[in-house]
Amino acid sequence: MPQNRKKGTTPPIWVSQNFLTSYKIINRIIRRTTLNKKDHVIEIGPGKGHITGFLIKRCRKVSAIEIDGRLYNKLTAKFKDVKNIRIYHQDFLKWKLPNYEDYKVFSNIPFCFTTDIMRKLTECKNAPSEAWLTMEKGAAKRFMGEPSESLRSLLIKPKFDLDIAYYFSREDFHPKPSVDAVLLHLKKKSQPDIPANQWFAYEQFVSKALKYGFRSLFTSKQLSRAFRQAGVQNKNITPTEILYVQWLCLFRCYWEHVLGRK
Numbered sequence: 001m002p003q004n005r006k007k008g009t010t011p012p013i014w015v016s017q018n019f020l021t022s023y024k025i026i027n028r029i030i031r032r033t034t035l036n037k038k039d040h041v042i043e044i045g046p047g048k049g050h051i052t053g054f055l056i057k058r059c060r061k062v063s064a065i066e067i068d069g070r071l072y073n074k075l076t077a078k079f080k081d082v083k084n085i086r087i088y089h090q091d092f093l094k095w096k097l098p099n100y101e102d103y104k105v106f107s108n109i110p111f112c113f114t115t116d117i118m119r120k121l122t123e124c125k126n127a128p129s130e131a132w133l134t135m136e137k138g139a140a141k142r143f144m145g146e147p148s149e150s151l152r153s154l155l156i157k158p159k160f161d162l163d164i165a166y167y168f169s170r171e172d173f174h175p176k177p178s179v180d181a182v183l184l185h186l187k188k189k190s191q192p193d194i195p196a197n198q199w200f201a202y203e204q205f206v207s208k209a210l211k212y213g214f215r216s217l218f219t220s221k222q223l224s225r226a227f228r229q230a231g232v233q234n235k236n237i238t239p240t241e242i243l244y245v246q247w248l249c250l251f252r253c254y255w256e257h258v259l260g261r262k
Contacts, residue, residue, distance in 0.1 A: 017110045018173040018181070019047050020134070023054075025172050029183055030054050032165045033132055035104060042128070044092045044107040044117060047071055049078050051108060056085050063103075065092045092117065097124050105131035111177070114139050115152070122156050122186070130187050132165060137180040140164060144184075148240040149247065154206045157244050158193040160186045193248055198255060205251050209239050217254055226253035 020026055030051075035041060039059045046052045046064040048071065055062045062085040066072045072089040079085050088095060093116055097103075105128045109117050114135045121131055144162045145153035156162065166183035170176045194202045208216055214223055227235060230249035232242065242250070255261055 017045065017047060018108075018175060018177045019050065020108050020172060021048075021050055021174050022172060023050070025168075026051055026054055029132070029166045030058060030106070032183070033104075033106065033185075034130060035059055035106065040098070040101060040103045042097075042103055042105045042107075044105065044109050046075060046087075047108070049075050051106070052079065052085070055106060056082055060084060062086070063088065065090055065095050067091045093120060097121075097126060099126055101126075102129055104128050105133070107132075108134040111136050111139075111179075111181075118143060118152075118156070122160060127159065127188055128186075130185070133184050133186070134168070134181055135184055136177075137167075137182045140182050140184040145244055149242065149244055150240075151206060151210055154210075154244070154247060155203065156186075158189075158202070158248075160188055162186055194251070198251075201255060201259060202251055205254055206247065209250075213239065214250070218258060222253070222257055225257065226250050229253055 035055070035058050037058070037060055040061040040063070041055055041059045043052055043055060043062060043064045046066055049064075052062065052064055052075070056079070064075065064085060065088045066075055067090065069089065072087065075087050079087065093113070097120075105121060107117075114133075117133070121128060141147075142150055143153055143156060144164075145157065163185050164182045165185040168181045168183070170180065173181065205217065214226075218226055224235070226249075227233075230242075230246040230253070232246060232250075234241075
């Protein structure tokens with residue numbers, strides 16, 4: 001917290017953000033992406049525009065959404081003569097994503113908004129084809145279902161492949177964060193693992209299984225059959241010990257044998 005902050009006032013958004021300022025590092029991580037001259041890329045919280053400068057050279061169109069008024073004014077002045085960028089003075093969580101247009105996302109997001117931003121990008125009707133998000137290493141691992149699957153990872157994985165594209169050093173940021181950070185890459189699957197007409201049932205299935213266990217969803221006979229088909233050997237296994245591919249198999253058994261649907 002800044003020492004000169006007056007009592008009762010709210011600090012600007014940028015106070016909670018860790019900026020990447022090394023052009024060498026920024027160039028290195030952007031080269032790890034598939035971004036090209038055909039792409040519309042969205043940057044969440046461009047801050048001082050260090051990354052933005054690289055994006056406008058590499059992509060056809062850049063939409064930069066900055067909530068902080070002070071930074072927004074600096075960005076508009078810095079890029080006033082650039083034709084392929086549009087800067088929005090808005091809260092990204094309230095900003096309307098493209099309805100139909102294909103787009104990608106590249107952003108060093110404020111760590112405190114990681115979950116909210118991930119939910120918006122992965123749960124919207126027109127999700128990005130790819131996204132690269134700088135975030136805490138621990139958060140990235142949880143989204144990837146490591147060391148075990150969670151509700152969030154189980155709701156992301158049917159629609160996206162996830163991997164870590166880059167591991168940062170804490171010294172890469174200013175100010176230096178107190179946690180390790182990575183660049184998480186999400187790529188939308190061409191064919192989701194769960195069909196759209198089964199999605200609501202899948203959400204209910206994983207939520208209830210994680211909260212109450214599989215016995216709340218299957219009879220003993222149904223569960224034995226489902227475990228056998230999913231390759232689960234231990235009948236007393238907990239939901240957090242189940243692999244993602246096994247979750248898919250268990251849900252398909254639930255869909256067919258419990259809900260009685262094809």
